[in-house]
Amino acid sequence: MSALSIGLPESNFEWRLPSRGRVGMYCLIAAEVAIFTIFVVAYLFYLGKSTTGPQPKDVLHVPVFYTIYLLSSSLTVHVAVRKLIAGRMAAFALLWLLTILLGGVFLFGTACEWMHLIYDEGLTISTNLFGTTYYSLVGLHAFHVTMGLLALTTVAVFYYAARLGREHAERLEILSMYWHFVDAVWVVVFTVVYVIGR
């Protein structure tokens, strides 16, 4: 039996479906949210339960500047994509690189904080419950920032190899959603660790 031809000869109505990339990214973000939620729950559950060792309010200093840098990078990446859509390539490149720089500075800030905590305060992942949950949560976030930076850098490489054009704007917008997610997670981590936790 040969294949039947199905239905109306022409679909004469409008048939619009969401973009795959967008839906895929939302799903990935949902999965990541679930992972981070578990680490946040562990952090909150163990607050005040460390039997020994440094406690949060003794050793944590609110990282105001690095937070500002990271959150600004959401703004820069958003405007960068707008510039790309408008065809303003030089502005796009500048803002994109600025995003990477701001993210990099944030990571540097995390590294400094950790150096201080490890060498000056004697807090490591194995010191006590606070150490375990703190480094895991902040570290998981920093890992995601790193992955994001790698992706952003890859895009920059494509740009300088003259392989990036306005037609890629939607893909970059989807990538920027990931970056916004990373920043949103930082807002939560910041609140839980440096505000509630202290």
Next chain:
Amino acid sequence: MSTNTIALPELPTTRPLTLRLHEWVTTVDHKRLGILYILYALIFLALGGIEATIMRLQLIRPHNGFVSPEVFNRMFTMHGTTMIFFVAMPMVFGFANYLVPLMIGARDMAFPRLNAFSFWMSALGGLFLYFSFFGGNGLYGAGSAPDVGWFAYAPLTAKTFSVGHSTDFWTLSLLSSGIGSIGTAINIIATILCMRCPGMTFGKMPLLVWLNLVMAGLVILAVSPLSAAQIMLVVDRYLGGHFFDTQAGGSAVIWMHFFWIFGHPEVYVLVLPAFAFASEIIPVFSRKAIFGYPVMVLATVAIGFIGMSVWAHHMFTIGMSAGANTFFVLSTMAIAVPTGIKIFNWLATMWGGKIRYATPMLFCVAFLFQFLVAGLTGVTLAVAPLDWQLGNSYYVVAHFHYVIVGGILFCIFAAFYYWFPKVSGKMYEEAMGKLHFWLFFIGFHLTFDFMHIPGMLGMPRRIYTYEPGRGWDIWNLIVTIGVVFQAAGILVFAANLVWSYLRGRTAGNDPWDAWTLEWSTGSPPPEYNYAVIPTVRSRRPLWDLKHPEDPDWRYE
């Protein structure tokens, strides 16, 4: 311009094996990946079955010495982990991969390369797990395959109590397959949301597509917590962390919460696709549309939501407050309602029909009976005080095998027989199919009906031997005898698949006179699925074509 005739090179009649294997290993085609998932699952089904057989032989009588306690403990750990993660999950993903694009009139999944990546990550997980038999010995000569139980409670999994690397192979294998699962789930959702053919609104998707959509949502929300908990376990075991270190103030109970927040939705991940198969097969073999499509969709979504809120019914004995216990009794009871509604809807679909008992329908009808019983024993366990007696006993083992084997596996067999003609282009041998059904049915009931009794007589699970004089002996014997019939059934099944693939008669596009899109294209479908992307006007596009005088879209 002169026309040149181009001499086409002669194509060899059979391509070399290496080339064909290479095509399979590098494929991104959803149909081939679906077949790879399913074949992979069948291999691990055999391994898991061997592990079960070893356990049942050890338990055939009290104080038996067939295997040592260490080996037995590895067997139940490996059996559970294998069957859930490397049999049931790949089966579910395999069928979803194969069928979803075809049923929505698409040419492939949304992200074919992610699809391939996800399959190979899942496959790698199985290899890690079984490598532990050789590599788990680590530096201290201790360990082998993991022996901490498939839910790996803390602090048994801490370095102090699980020396060597066996637990780490468990963790690594599930982290790897977890990445694969999440990748596939993203793919399924994106495919269903973004690639339906014109006219196929959400209200016109086949129920199989709805059920796989909700399943994929559950995977995203539930597998991630397991991955998080496993990362924490690795931190504890290798970086000196204290997430589950009770000596440092850590909590063993929080592992249980994290695990079961994954573990309970996981069973819905497995059962919703089984419902999907029943929802496609029962209508076709009853010759009626599914009864109550909108309610079936609502019930599915309800199960998805409520299923995320019942997890601590696995923890009724750990000492939660009366308030917490009461809440989880309520939520667990609540989920029985939409689940029961589905059984009634399938029953109503059969009612007034003209039922044809080919092998797929035999398995589906048995599923209905068995899932009814499984649901009822589940309700008894939802009553927390009863769980205080029956929890962690063979009654629970009987209950969940009733769901997974009696419910899910029977539906998977039905799906095999139903779609085998589409996938292979050949009809299977009906007599062998019925033989498989009856052998397996008898074996299943011998084993799992009688298994409830030792539980009610006080026999806990995960024990490598038991004391005589507790009244458990005869029941354990009968339970073990059932294994023989089940094994025979599986052998007949495997033989049928091979024989029919090689020698079966040609099936044609639509051997069952069915109504969903996949039956309109070739058997097997061409690589591009549909020459022309179809447009649909109802839930049963082929019914509309076959019954132009009475199409479905008049009634929907």
Next chain:
Amino acid sequence: MSPTNIFAPASTPAQSIFGLSIFVLWTMVAIFVVVFSLLVYAAVRFRSKHPYEASEPAQIYGSTQVELAWTVIPVLIVVALFLAATRVILAVQNAPRPPGALEVIVTGHQYWWEYRYPQLNITTANELHVPVSDPAHPRPTFLTLLSADTDHSFWVPRLGGKTDLIPNHPNQMWIDPQQTGLFLGQCAQYCGTQHAKMLLRVYVQSPEEFERWVHEQQHSAQNTSSAGERVFESTACINCHTVSGTPAKGKFGPDLTHLMSRETIAAGAAPNTPETLRLWIKNPDAIKPGSKMPAMGLSDRDLDAVTAYLDTLR
């Protein structure tokens, strides 16, 4: 009849659960009979008469009334079951502790049970003795459940439901056995290699017998000055075991002060006879492979002496 049958309750918590289970099971049976009959009827009555019928049956797409009916009825059943369950949960979990209640602290170990009676200054292992409780003047036993290592679970079906012993998470349960006798059970949460042999023996005694047992348990061991005692005290035995009144104060293994008052050794894995005791000390893996007791590597002469010494610990 099985000594561990959940349907033969001998204590209030087990009885409450039993009563609830009758209600629940009959409800399930009723639902099963109704739905099963409908399924069988549908499966048989609506068989196709001919293999390849040309005409299709009437296509029924749904019915709101029917859907409503089979939603409302299950909801009502669920509410009834929920209320019944809640009643028993509250009765068992929030039961008040009467002043005369006996208190026992149970600590789970891999793979044995430690029992301490703080009100009576007794420490023993593996065989729990409690007084029988007269319903008119109840004397329940309240158990505090702790763990020294992994998760365990205390399950003696005829006396009550199981409650887990989880490290760093103390739990409470209570029993009030209303018949004397020996009640059996075993650990019900996988705790390691010898989980299967972590058996429970609860001796419910009349008030007089219980007092006599308490009195015996409160004495320290006699100094025998025997060869065996010297072997015991000079080898690693004292690192793990306690014999009160001697230098042996180890806490890792069971208290042996009144070892001979027990009918079994190794948490019920073997009877307490001189032969098995000697075998246990010589090669524990022969009785319970994977237990934490190491083979002591004693000479035959020392083995005989130690066994004879242990025989004096009554």
